[in-house]
Amino acid sequence: MPLGSDYASQACSLARALEIVGERWTLLILRDCFYGVRRFTDLHRHLAVPKAVLAARLESLTEAGVLRREEPRPGRVEYLLTERGQDLWPVLHALYGWGERHAAAVPGRRIFRHVPCEAELDVAGRCPVCGAEPGPGEVEMCPGPGLAGEPEPTEPVGRALLSPQRLLEPLT
Ligand SMILES: [Zn+2]
Numbered sequence: 001m002p003l004g005s006d007y008a009s010q011a012c013s014l015a016r017a018l019e020i021v022g023e024r025w026t027l028l029i030l031r032d033c034f035y036g037v038r039r040f041t042d043l044h045r046h047l048a049v050p051k052a053v054l055a056a057r058l059e060s061l062t063e064a065g066v067l068r069r070e071e072p073r074p075g076r077v078e079y080l081l082t083e084r085g086q087d088l089w090p091v092l093h094a095l096y097g098w099g100e101r102h103a104a105a106v107p108g109r110r111i112f113r114h115v116p117c118e119a120e121l122d123v124a125g126r127c128p129v130c131g132a133e134p135g136p137g138e139v140e141m142c143p144g145p146g147l148a149g150e151p152e153p154t155e156p157v158g159r160a161l162l163s164p165q166r167l168l169e170p171l172t
Contacts, residue, residue, distance in 0.1 A: 007019050007022070020060075020061070020064045020066060021066070021088065021091075023057065023060075024053075025047065025049050025053055025054070025057055026057055026061065027092065027095070028047055028049075029043060029047065029049070029054070029057055029058070029061070030061070030066070030081070030085065030088060030092065031092055032046060032047065032157070033067065033079065033080070033081050034081065034092065034136055034141075034167045034168065035141060035157075035161060035165055035167065035171055036165060036166075036167070036168060036169050036170050036171035036172075037157055037171050037172070038078035038079055038080060038170055038171075038172075039076070039077070039078060039079075039172070040054065040055075040077065040079075042156065042157050042171075042172055043058075045155040045156070045157065046155055046157035046158055058079055061079075061085070062079070064084075065082055065084050065085075066081070066082060066084055066085040066088070067079045067080065067081060067082065067085055068082050081136075081168065086135065086136055086137075086168070089125075089135060089136040089139075089167075090125050090133070093112060093121065093125045094123075094124075094125065096110070096112075097123045101123075104146075106146045107146055108144040108145050108146035109143070109144050109146035109147050110141055110142070110143065110144050110146075110147075111141070111142045111143075111144040112139050112140070112141055112142075113139065113140045113142060114127035114129070114130065114132065114134050114138060114139065115134075115138050115139065115140050115166065116130070116138065117129035117130050121134075121139070136167040136168055137166075137167065137168055139166075139167045140164050140165065140166050140167065141161075141164065141165045141167060142164045143161070143162055143163070143164070147162070156172055157171060157172065160172060
C-alpha cells in the first residue's frame with residue numbers, strides 16, 4: 001500500500017477509509033465513475049492520469065470492492081461502482097461543496113440536481129423541494145455557469161460532460 005504502514009496500523013475508521021480512497025487520483029477516478037465513465041481509455045484521456053497509476057488504482061479499488069470489473073462483450077472492459085462504491089456519493093458531493101466554498105478558482109462549474117424535483121441539491125446533499133437526500137441514481141449533473149469561457153474539451157468525455165448527465169448512466 002503506497003500510504004505505508006502508518007495508516008494500516010490505525011484503527012480509526014477515517015484512516016481505514018483513506019487506506020481505500022486516500023491516494024492521489026482515486027477520488028477523481030471515482031467522480032468520473034459517478035459521471036458514467038466506465039472504460040480505461042476514457043478515464044485515461046479525460047483525467048490525463050499516467051496509465052500505470054490508473055491501472056494500479058483500478059486494481060486496488062476493484063480489490064477493495066468499490067468497483068467491479070465487467071466485460072459486457074469480448075474485448076470491452078468496464079469498471080462500475082458497486083453498492084459499496086455508490087455509498088461514497090455523499091462523501092464526494094460534500095467534498096465538492098467544500099471545494100466550491102474554500103478552494104475553487106472558479107466555482108459553479110457543475111450543478112447537481114434531484115431529477116424528479118428538478119431542484120439543485122443543497123450543500124448537505126438534500127433536495128430543497130422534497131427534503132430527500134437522494135442516492136446517485138436520482139441525481140443529475142448539469143454544467144454550471146462556471147464552465148463558461150473555458151476552452152472546448154478535445155476528448156470525448158469532456159465534450160459529453162457539457163450536457164446534463166444522470167449519474168451512473170453510461171456516458172459513452
Ligand atoms: Zn426532491
